[in-house]
Amino acid sequence: MADQQPHILLVDSYCSFAYNLAALCKKAIPHSVLHVIKNDTHTIRDLLPAIRQFSAIVVGPGPGSPDIPTDIGVVRDLWKVADENLVPTFGVCLGQQSLGIEYGATIHRLHTVKHGQVSVVQHTGTEFFAGLPDLKVVRYHSLHIKPHAGGDIEELAWSEDEENGRVVMGVRHITKPFWAVQYHPESVLTDEGGLKVLENFWTLAHAWNQTNRPSFTPPVEIILPQSHIWPRISQRYSAHEFNKSLGSVTYKTIQVPDISIIDLCEYLGVNDESKRFVFLDSAAYPGQHSILACLGDASSQFTHYVHENFVEITTGTLKVQQELSGKDIWTWLDEYRESRKVAGGDARVPFWGGFAGYLTYEAGFGALDIPVPRKSNHRENNHPDVNLVWVDRSIVVDTATSKIWVQSLLPEDEQWIRETAVHIAELPRASTIPNMPSADQVTVKFPDHDQYIEDIKRSKEYLFSGDSYELCLTGQTRICVPKEAVMPAWERYKLLRTVNAAPHAGYLRLHPTAFLSCSPERFLSYSRTPGAVCQLRPIKGTVRKLPHITREVAEEMLAGSRKEIAENLMIVDLIRHDLHNAVGERVSTKKFCGVEEYETLWQLVSVIEGSLSEGTSIEVDDSLGWEVLRRSLPPGSMTGAPKKRSVELLQGIEGRERGPYSGVFGYWCAGGGGDWSVTIRSCFLHDSEKGDGEEWTIGAGGAITALSDPDAEWEETKVKLNGVLRGFGASC
Ligand SMILES: C=C(O[C@@H]1C=C(C(=O)O)C=C[C@H]1O)C(=O)O
Numbered sequence: 079m080a081d082q083q084p085h086i087l088l089v090d091s092y093c094s095f096a097y098n099l100a101a102l103c104k105k106a107i108p109h110s111v112l113h114v115i116k117n118d119t120h121t122i123r124d125l126l127p128a129i130r131q132f133s134a135i136v137v138g139p140g141p142g143s144p145d146i147p148t149d150i151g152v153v154r155d156l157w158k159v160a161d162e163n164l165v166p167t168f169g170v171c172l173g174q175q176s177l178g179i180e181y182g183a184t185i186h187r188l189h190t191v192k193h194g195q196v197s198v199v200q201h202t203g204t205e206f207f208a209g210l211p212d213l214k215v216v217r218y219h220s221l222h223i224k225p226h227a228g229g230d231i232e233e234l235a236w237s238e239d240e241e242n243g244r245v246v247m248g249v250r251h252i253t254k255p256f257w258a259v260q261y262h263p264e265s266v267l268t269d270e271g272g273l274k275v276l277e278n279f280w281t282l283a284h285a286w287n288q289t290n291r292p293s294f295t296p297p298v299e300i301i302l303p304q305s306h307i308w309p310r311i312s313q314r315y316s317a318h319e320f321n322k323s324l325g326s327v328t329y330k331t332i333q334v335p336d337i338s339i340i341d342l343c344e345y346l347g348v349n350d351e352s353k354r355f356v357f358l359d360s361a362a363y364p365g366q367h368s369i370l371a372c373l374g375d376a377s378s379q380f381t382h383y384v385h386e387n388f389v390e391i392t393t394g395t396l397k398v399q400q401e402l403s404g405k406d407i408w409t410w411l412d413e414y415r416e417s418r419k420v421a422g423g424d425a426r427v428p429f430w431g432g433f434a435g436y437l438t439y440e441a442g443f444g445a446l447d448i449p450v451p452r453k454s455n456h457r458e459n460n461h462p463d464v465n466l467v468w469v470d471r472s473i474v475v476d477t478a479t480s481k482i483w484v485q486s487l488l489p490e491d492e493q494w495i496r497e498t499a500v501h502i503a504e505l506p507r508a509s510t511i512p513n514m515p516s517a518d519q520v521t522v523k524f525p526d527h528d529q530y531i532e533d534i535k536r537s538k539e540y541l542f543s544g545d546s547y548e549l550c551l552t553g554q555t556r557i558c559v560p561k562e563a564v565m566p567a568w569e570r571y572k573l574l575r576t577v578n579a580a581p582h583a584g585y586l587r588l589h590p591t592a593f594l595s596c597s598p599e600r601f602l603s604y605s606r607t608p609g610a611v612c613q614l615r616p617i618k619g620t621v622r623k624l625p626h627i628t629r630e631v632a633e634e635m636l637a638g639s640r641k642e643i644a645e646n647l648m649i650v651d652l653i654r655h656d657l658h659n660a661v662g663e664r665v666s667t668k669k670f671c672g673v674e675e676y677e678t679l680w681q682l683v684s685v686i687e688g689s690l691s692e693g694t695s696i697e698v699d700d701s702l703g704w705e706v707l708r709r710s711l712p713p714g715s716m717t718g719a720p721k722k723r724s725v726e727l728l729q730g731i732e733g734r735e736r737g738p739y740s741g742v743f744g745y746w747c748a749g750g751g752g753d754w755s756v757t758i759r760s761c762f763l764h765d766s767e768k769g770d771g772e773e774w775t776i777g778a779g780g781a782i783t784a785l786s787d788p789d790a791e792w793e794e795t796k797v798k799l800n801g802v803l804r805g806f807g808a809s810c
């Protein structure tokens with residue numbers, strides 16, 4: 079059998095780790111071609127004509143239960159095919175459970191669920207465990223199977239813990255070529271139970287094929303509708319034609335050692351509330367570059383609501399609605415940027431000009447195929463889902479070196495650059511920070527405590543039933559500012575950045591939205607081509623900074639806590655999957671659970687990077703970061719895992735849209751590269767909420783896991799909320 083290019087079918091049951099499994103299979107099975115389907119896109123009838131062409135099948139994990147048809151889909155039928163259609167199959171987690179219940183094992187809830195937990199697994203040393211020592215593996219499950227004596231399922235591996243006793247961790251079917259594990263071989267913390275086990279499976283599968291399908295030869299190609307081959311890098315990321323004639327960036331560099339970024343904003347007109355303004359503020363370490371858009375009436379602003387099929391372009395007083403004509407907004411924006419692509423800026427500067435603004439949480443629902451039900455008058459008092467401005471002129475300050483770049487994408491703009499540089503060099507110190515408002519000026523409507531505790535309990539019920547492993551539950555707080563206490567949004571932002579300086583902060587006035595953020599969290603940054611690297615920095619794990627909480631104590635509380643590590647691990651695995659989905663094989667975890675210090679909090683942070691494999695063309699590379707963003711929203715740290723099911727459950731529990739909160743804000747440079755923060759520790763004001771007084775919105779929440787204590791979660795939410803409330807003189 080010339081198994082040069084074995085075709086492997088990977089069945090994804092809407093798990094947020096499927097592409098991690100794909101990457102592992104690709105490593106374990108030399109030269110394999112991986113075809114990915116969802117478990118509900120095909121019936122077994124659709125699959126049967128193709129099935130015998132595959133060398134092996136891998137059935138992935140997923141939310142829910144193997145005995146619920148909508149959770150398991152076609153997987154249950156795959157175990158029951160007639161002997162002449164048999165293909166060696168490996169099941170993971172939900173996959174093992176499904177194999178078990180089809181052959182007489184029974185399904186049970188764990189006494190204590192295991193989500194993102196590392197366990198020791200012992201095994202028989204036979205079958206796909208041959209030659210392996212005891213294993214340390216990661217578990218994500220609420221359910222488990224019990225095979226019965228004399229049945230078709232043989233236990234090969236198990237774990238023992240105090241809460242659950244012995245739990246089956248690996249099985250085989252005694253006569254058919256079916257094997258499975260309960261744990262997650264693809265998790266970043268699983269050791270030899272990962273690659274080695276998959277390699278051993280392939281050895282078994284290959285041998286089985288040789289004995290039982292002697293005339294089988296893998297075909298050159300398999301055509302399976304509604305499937306895709308992973309990695310997808312052979313495909314173009316965007317549909318646009320590449321525009322090879324690039325514009326250029328003109329810039330001047332100056333050094334102003336004691337530059338006040340606040341004065342700079344005020345010099346650029348931030349005090350005029352009727353005008354748009356974008357300030358991406360690296361107000362604290364490790365943020366480095368602060369970006370100021372120098373917008374004029376001629377700057378175009380792009381707004382879009384996900385339930386509408388047009389983009390509204392505002393230039394000065396002119397508003398034009400342009401049909402998307404069958405494209406999605408991502409492609410439309412990609413084409414716009416492509417036609418304005420530039421070269422020639424200073425490579426040290428991450429932003430030369432281009433798109434800047436924000437995307438809501440709901441802007442990411444398209445990638446998950448989740449509908450966003452809306453009323454027809456939605457746009458009247460809701461923030462747009464996409465709200466970006468095209469920046470031709472900008473100033474970038476390197477806060478570490480006080481170097482400043484004055485830049486323009488406009489032709490023949492040297493005079494503006496020269497004059498602006500002169501003004502900046504001589505800028506007088508004129509700005510003042512407003513006094514802290516007194517505590518009784520505003521009325522704060524917090525989420526109802528009892529309801530929140532109830533929501534945490536409801537969330538935990540979904541964790542116990544196997545529908546989710548982690549849910550990032552959030553609540554909404556409204557702040558009513560009476561007329562006499564109203565202050566310009568910019569003044570409010572100055573206060574906020576004084577009390578809560580953050581590395582990925584921002585002040586955005588993109589009508590109808592005022593958006594003030596003290597975000598500590600980068601979602602995604604990507605560098606320019608060639609060789610663009612995408613970096614994600616999820617935060618999970620929060621401790622309030624207090625005098626007695628030294629770094630040592632914080633490390634003990636965060637990096638030393640099983641609960642916090644589990645929370646972070648789940649998001650790391652989810653983000654690895656999102657990145658593998660977009661870039662293919664090259665994904666690595668650069669930092670796992672480092673403790674980082676912020677103005678008011680200690681946080682547990684991981685860093686994951688991905689890039690395209692060598693040999694990919696520059697053109698594809700150039701829209702890569704945008705593609706990663708499109709495929710990875712909403713940010714995994716704001717949803718929980720598995721992402722799709724968790725977002726759907728949260729929709730039901732929270733009962734409202736999140737809007738800008740939980741989305742991202744940042745930029746996509748006209749020369750390639752981009753940086754997007756997670757929109758947390760932020761507050762928002764819609765133009766319609768300004769009248770006699772104002773009504774601001776803040777979102778805050780935290781990850782709920784099976785180990786969460788409801789009261790501690792409520793406290794953690796208050797800590798996060800407080801950072802923003804202080805800008806209103808309030809606290810909780
Ligand atoms: C949900 C928020 O924060 C998220 C949840 C965190 C956590 O659970 O520890 C930490 C950072 C964010 O990813 C928020 O700030 O509102």
Ligand SMILES: NC(=O)CC[C@H](N)C(=O)O
Nearest residue numbers: 139140171172220221544
């Ligand atoms: N990771 C999984 O596949 C989980 C399977 C199942 N939903 C459980 O919780 O047990």
